[in-house]
Amino acid sequence: MSETLRAVRGMNDILPTEVGAWQAFERRVRDWLASYGYRELRTPIVEPTALFKRAIGEVTDIVEKEMYTFVDALNGESLTLRPEGTAACVRAVIEHNLLYGGGQRLWYQGPMFRHERPQKGRYRQFHQIGVEAMGFAGPDVDIEHLLMTARLWRVLGLAEEVALEINSLGGAEARATHRAKLIAYFEAHQDQLDDDARRRLQSNPLRILDTKNPAMRALVEAAPQLMDDLDDAARAHFAAVCAGLDAAGIAYRINPRLVRGLDYYNYTVFEWVTDRLGAQGTVCAGGRFDGLVEQLGGKPAPACGFAMGIERLLALIAEVGVAAPGDGPDAYLVHVGEAASALAQTLAEGLRDGGVAVVLHVGGGSFKTQMKKADASGARFAVILGDDEAAAGEVSVKPLRDGGEQQRVTQQQAVNLIKQGVHNGNL
């Protein structure tokens, strides 16, 4: 018998029973992005390896050990499955001269590939939605990104579950000063360093701060803080970002040890974290990368952005148990009685003409049976057509999820009611 084939370890199928949650999530994210004027950019999944080495940095976990890199057998070119989205975004922006007419607000989504040890919340193929604003020096765009993400958590019903941590990595000079202090500090504590840290000591000491080794926590906690080396411009930028958060009433914690796993960041960095998902608690992360466009060969352009891990957000949504609105049709059409049933198909088409997604009940059955199906369909509303309603040229609209009274209305009023209800539920 032939061996059963299985998916690659750490890479998952998304089954029909799961895909509704993904689609509902993606729909709401798309609307949310549009409401801030961001447009999608789609880039290939494979890029020249050199792009990631240059953008992410040679001495990072990703480039050192997590990339799926292979040689194109036809021409010997080294290619890599993208481990993140920013590098390709910047490449495309430069290649197509997109910053010619001014700043760009962009987003991307799709699978990313990293050769990590698979565990809950950590996969070898995972999915991100990322946002990049290029050509804007901020801090207003930094603030926009933080307000945006805060809004998304509200939209998704996760506002209570996530907390914001921010830091400033300052400019190149501050990082150079801090780097020297860090090396001196860690050299003085050589005996407490793990292998990774010892390896990074000269090449990328800042990354030691991002260690996930609990045994090094205390050492890292007491390390010199980059915050102390910021120049006036970086301080003012960071103060403005904090003021923007304060003005919007968004709570945050300044975490002086927050550094990101990729080398291109400067100034503002942030993470949204949750304690509901165990060790893999970062659901969204980002910051400024003012030097990256130039570093990849473009005209210098400041930029900032963030990426969120879809698997982790969906896990959090499932953990918290918030319903995924939009995961069913807008309405389910219940029709009882001969006169009503004769009109049902026409009514359903009329509702769809008005922009309502409606599932028509088929197969007969009592009112009670049909209402059960309506509930199970995940619809927001039941549209009820009995012989009474049919005779009066009206329908009854019953909210199924958000409470509220059943109302007897005309077809046009039903369309308005339902669309308004769906709209409110989605924002």
Ligand code: ATP
């Ligand atoms: P971590 O510290 O968890 O390894 P990271 O710093 O490598 O994360 P980023 O490169 O900033 O992560 O990616 C942004 C987001 O993408 C993360 O916050 C997380 O939600 C998600 N993510 C990153 N790596 C994985 C993975 N292997 N599996 C699932 N989600 C991931």
Ligand code: MG
């Ligand atoms: Mg990582």
